[in-house]
Amino acid sequence: MKRRNFIQTAGLAAASALVAPQLLGATRRSETIKSFGFQAFTVRDVIYKDMPGTLKRLRKAGYDYMELFDFSDGKILGKPIAEAKAIFEKSKLQVKSIHTPTGAGERKIPGTLWHEPQRAIDDAATLGAEFIVCPWLMPFERESIDQYKALCEQLNKVGEAAKKSNIQLCYHNHDFEFMELDGEVPMEVILKETDPQYVKIELDIYWARKAEKNPLTFFRQNMGRVPLWHVKDLSLDDGQPMTEVGNGIIDWRQIFGHKNDAGMEYFFVEQDGNFAEDSVSSLETSIKHLKKLVF
Secondary structure (H helix, E strand, O other): OHHHHHHHHHHHHHHHHHHHHHHHHHHHHOEEOOOOOHHHHHHHHHHHOOOHHHHHHHHHHHOOEEEOOOOEOOOEEEEEEEHHHHHHHHHHHEEEEEEEEOOOOOOOOOOOOOOOOOHHOOOOOOOOOOOOEOOOOHHHHHHHHHHHHHHHHHHHHHHHHOOOOEEEEEOOOOOHHHHOOOOEEEHHHHHHHHOOOEEEEEEEHHHHHHOOOHHHHHHHOOOOOEEEEEOOOOOOOOOOOOEEOOOOOOHHHHHHOOHHHHHHOOEEEEOOOOOOOOOHHHHHHHHHHOOOOOO
């Protein structure tokens, strides 16, 4: 292990030992994961070509539910909602969450968070989703703290509307939300400026660790507000790219031991790239590790 990686790993491990020691003892129990989810973005290279076949293979691997993307204007993954729903139902994989783009920019795309969000809420309800998630901000959307504050106002509005359809809105992080901007930290602004009942967090544990943030600290500071997780591992390689769960440095036994502190309801295995073999095999490798996890 390179010295920089060793220092980061050791430092984060030490930090976790200092986080709510009474919780560390209180939440330790012998548990295993009972159901498993994946983010379909991982298999974006094959799911458009063969959606039924891709979903069948992942169901066979042991996945029970999924989170989708490419959602707007009455379509999901390039297909009309009704057509896609039929495929999902046949696969026996439940749709729990959908990444819903902001739709910011000159082109007003309906069924996004900024333009006709009710259409997105209605389509999500049709698919049986329990969550919609703001997944990503383009660079031009995050040039100032004022932009984040304007986003928070809109998230509150969409979150309140979603609640009426029994759907929860969440915000998904990368690393940039933890980097200071205009003298403030965007993630702190999001947490402060949004109503906890209308806007919760989908914590991408890889990106939090990449930003050198401790997920256990985040759970403790936001008890019950982190119902969704993205589960992907942090490689020891230079640049610390993503890797299959179990092949990196993240202590998943410890993380899952604090799922109740987070209020975790669902987690989604995801890997954007850097596959050991291919995208589907990556998800198969990750679930094998998670099936053996005892926490």
